[in-house]
Amino acid sequence: MDRVPLVRIGEVLLVALRMDVGDRLALTLQDDIASAISEQGSRCVLIDISALEIVDTFMCRTIANMAKMSGVLDAETVVVGMRPAVAITVVELGMNLRGVRTALTVEQGLAVLGHRVQSTNR
Amino acid sequence: MDRVPLVRIGEVLLVALRMDVGDRLALTLQDDIASAISEQGSRCVLIDISALEIVDTFMCRTIANMAKMSGVLDAETVVVGMRPAVAITVVELGMNLRGVRTALTVEQGLAVLGHRVQSTNR
Numbered sequence: 529m530d531r532v533p534l535v536r537i538g539e540v541l542l543v544a545l546r547m548d549v550g551d552r553l554a555l556t557l558q559d560d561i562a563s564a565i566s567e568q569g570s571r572c573v574l575i576d577i578s579a580l581e582i583v584d585t586f587m588c589r590t591i592a593n594m595a596k597m598s599g600v601l602d603a604e605t606v607v608v609g610m611r612p613a614v615a616i617t618v619v620e621l622g623m624n625l626r627g628v629r630t631a632l633t634v635e636q637g638l639a640v641l642g643h644r645v646q647s648t649n650r
Numbered sequence: 651m652d653r654v655p656l657v658r659i660g661e662v663l664l665v666a667l668r669m670d671v672g673d674r675l676a677l678t679l680q681d682d683i684a685s686a687i688s689e690q691g692s693r694c695v696l697i698d699i700s701a702l703e704i705v706d707t708f709m710c711r712t713i714a715n716m717a718k719m720s721g722v723l724d725a726e727t728v729v730v731g732m733r734p735a736v737a738i739t740v741v742e743l744g745m746n747l748r749g750v751r752t753a754l755t756v757e758q759g760l761a762v763l764g765h766r767v768q769s770t771n772r
Contacts, residue, residue, distance in 0.1 A: 531668065531701070533655060533666035533667070533668050533698070533701055535657075535664065535666050535698050535700075535756060536700075536755070536756060537756045537757060537760075537767055538756075538757050538767050538769075539769070540767070542657065542664070542666075544655035544657050544664075544666050545655070546653060546655050576655070576657050578657075578658075579653070579655055633658070634657060634658060634659045634660075635659060635660050638659075638767070639770070642769055642770050643767055643768065643769050643770065644767070644768055644770055645659055645660050645662070645760070645765055645766070645767050645768075646765065646766055646767075646768055647660075647661070647764055647765050648761070648764050648765065648766055
């Protein structure tokens with residue numbers, strides 16, 4: 529079955545959402561994230577939605593649920609890469625992303641979560 | 651169309667491969683990686699194959715090609731997250747991953763590429 533890739537970067541779990549997350553995949557994703565957090569001891573979840581051109585109410589609720597669920601498992605969540613058009617839609621349709629922290633880029637999301645990617649060459 | 655998510659982390663481009671990369675998706679992926687490197691000025695490409703339980707000769711060739719192409723665009727490539735069974739298959743079938751650097755985890759791959767993820771809380 530098709531799955532959303534979860535990438536473990538130290539204690540950060542990176543979730544790269546794509547366009548086609550339907551109802552069933554969203555439920556599997558919640559399971560996968562919960563398992564990954566508990567098995568890998570992730571402390572932070574970074575949800576990258578930069579590939580999403582449209583976010584509907586279902587997707588909003590899914591993201592909010594994932595953040596709540598991670599919170600219950602003691603992991604912080606930050607949503608990164610929201611496109612301007614998506615931000616406008618979220619506000620105009622009065623969708624609820626309450627309690628979900630956001631950042632512009634993955635680096636800024638990591639910074640919010642108290643991490644940074646550093647080049648060791650310089 | 652379905653696409654493999656590319657996540658930009660600073661000057662690192664993270665490619666999270668999933669199970670179902672077929673011929674057409676592989677070609678699109680090469681295009682996407684090349685565009686991303688040139689548009690975002692990525693210096694390093696990290697290909698995470700931890701989701702792959704099987705790697706066939708086509709996938710091997712695709713990965714090797716992506717590494718070569720990134721090299722032409724002056725970006726280093728490291729393949730991370732290879733499963734033990736995949737490593738055995740690669741060797742037993744005499745598949746060619748010459749010129750492709752590997753690391754066990756994303757953090758170690760970042761280290762090979764001269765980056766590290768650091769917690770700023772401690």
